[in-house]
Amino acid sequence: MTNAEQPLLSVAGVTVRFGGLVALSDVSLEVAPRTVVGVIGPNGAGKTTLFNVVCGFVRPKQGTLSWRGTTLRNHRPDQLANLGIARTLQGLGLFAGLSVLHNVMAGADRTAKSGLAASVLGSRGAARGERDLRAKAMTALATLGIADTAHRYPGELPYGVQKRAALARALAAEPELLLLDEPASGLSEQDMAELVTHLRTLREDMAIMLVEHHVDLVMRVCDRVVVLNFGEVIAEGDPAKVRNDPLVTEAYLGDPARERDSA
Numbered sequence: 001m002t003n004a005e006q007p008l009l010s011v012a013g014v015t016v017r018f019g020g021l022v023a024l025s026d027v028s029l030e031v032a033p034r035t036v037v038g039v040i041g042p043n044g045a046g047k048t049t050l051f052n053v054v055c056g057f058v059r060p061k062q063g064t065l066s067w068r069g070t071t072l073r074n075h076r077p078d079q080l081a082n083l084g085i086a087r088t089l090q091g092l093g094l095f096a097g098l099s100v101l102h103n104v105m106a107g108a109d110r111t112a113k114s115g116l117a118a119s120v121l122g123s124r125g126a127a128r129g130e131r132d133l134r135a136k137a138m139t140a141l142a143t144l145g146i147a148d149t150a151h152r153y154p155g156e157l158p159y160g161v162q163k164r165a166a167l168a169r170a171l172a173a174e175p176e177l178l179l180l181d182e183p184a185s186g187l188s189e190q191d192m193a194e195l196v197t198h199l200r201t202l203r204e205d206m207a208i209m210l211v212e213h214h215v216d217l218v219m220r221v222c223d224r225v226v227v228l229n230f231g232e233v234i235a236e237g238d239p240a241k242v243r244n245d246p247l248v249t250e251a252y253l254g255d256p257a258r259e260r261d262s263a
């Protein structure tokens with residue numbers, strides 16, 4: 001296998017138990033560079049648990065995670081940025097008292113000389129670090145079409161724009177892998193259509209793994225789709241293959257998420 005083909009992220013045989021409940025059972029998946037992988041499944045299927053395992057919030061009982069071929073042992077969420085992984089969570093997590101620009105700058109400091117480093121470097125180094133951060137943050141905002149909100153405060157903006165600011169904050173770290181937990185939740189149809197366009201653009205520069213209730217969005221943007229049901233992978237492949245899989249149809253029958261999706 002050449003380096004170009006090596007997956008960035010590998011999840012192999014991951015099992016998670018909460019007491020007697022098996023939330024994930026022998027789950028494996030890979031995310032290759034510049035591909036979008038979607039994880040779907042009915043309510044309680046294990047999507048959030050899988051996301052939390054990848055982020056380091058939940059430790060698997062069995063199985064391994066690898067990043068660029070190296071096993072991750074007991075990694076923590078605060079180590080993701082240094083690996084080149086950024087994430088957005090279900091909540092927005094924006095600081096209400098900071099402008100959108102400063103919120104996004106807070107996400108960019110993996111790559112810039114800021115904070116403690118800046119104070120060690122002295123004021124010229126700090127100024128340069130600050131300029132770098134600001135430039136990265138403005139680039140991320142412009143990529144998502146919201147550069148004009150840089151000096152506004154999150155609370156002044158519609159939910160869809162706040163959600164984009166949260167995504168910009170993850171992008172400002174210039175990740176190789178972007179992890180998105182329910183990026184479409186709470187978005188209008190218009191916002192969702194724009195999200196599809198943005199994800200397709202981002203895919204030119206990074207890999208994306210997203211966990212999402214909106215099956216339609218996943219089918220539109222993902223190269224590969226992994227379907228969980230009761231903690232097990234019941235289908236995997238490109239969207240056309242997964243869409244026509246009878247096991248997937250069966251798993252979704254009567255699931256409220258499906259009805260929300262098609263509403």
Ligand SMILES: Nc1ncnc2c1ncn2[C@@H]1O[C@H](COP(=O)(O)OP(=O)(O)OP(=O)(O)O)[C@@H](O)[C@H]1O
Nearest residue numbers: 018021022023041042043044045046047048049050
């Ligand atoms: N911390 C926990 N303690 C106990 N059980 C948990 C915990 N977290 C999740 N579970 C259980 O594990 C199973 C998988 O939950 P998970 O939240 O990962 O599913 P999901 O696919 O994200 O669901 P939803 O679509 O409803 O968000 C569910 O049965 C859930 O009740």
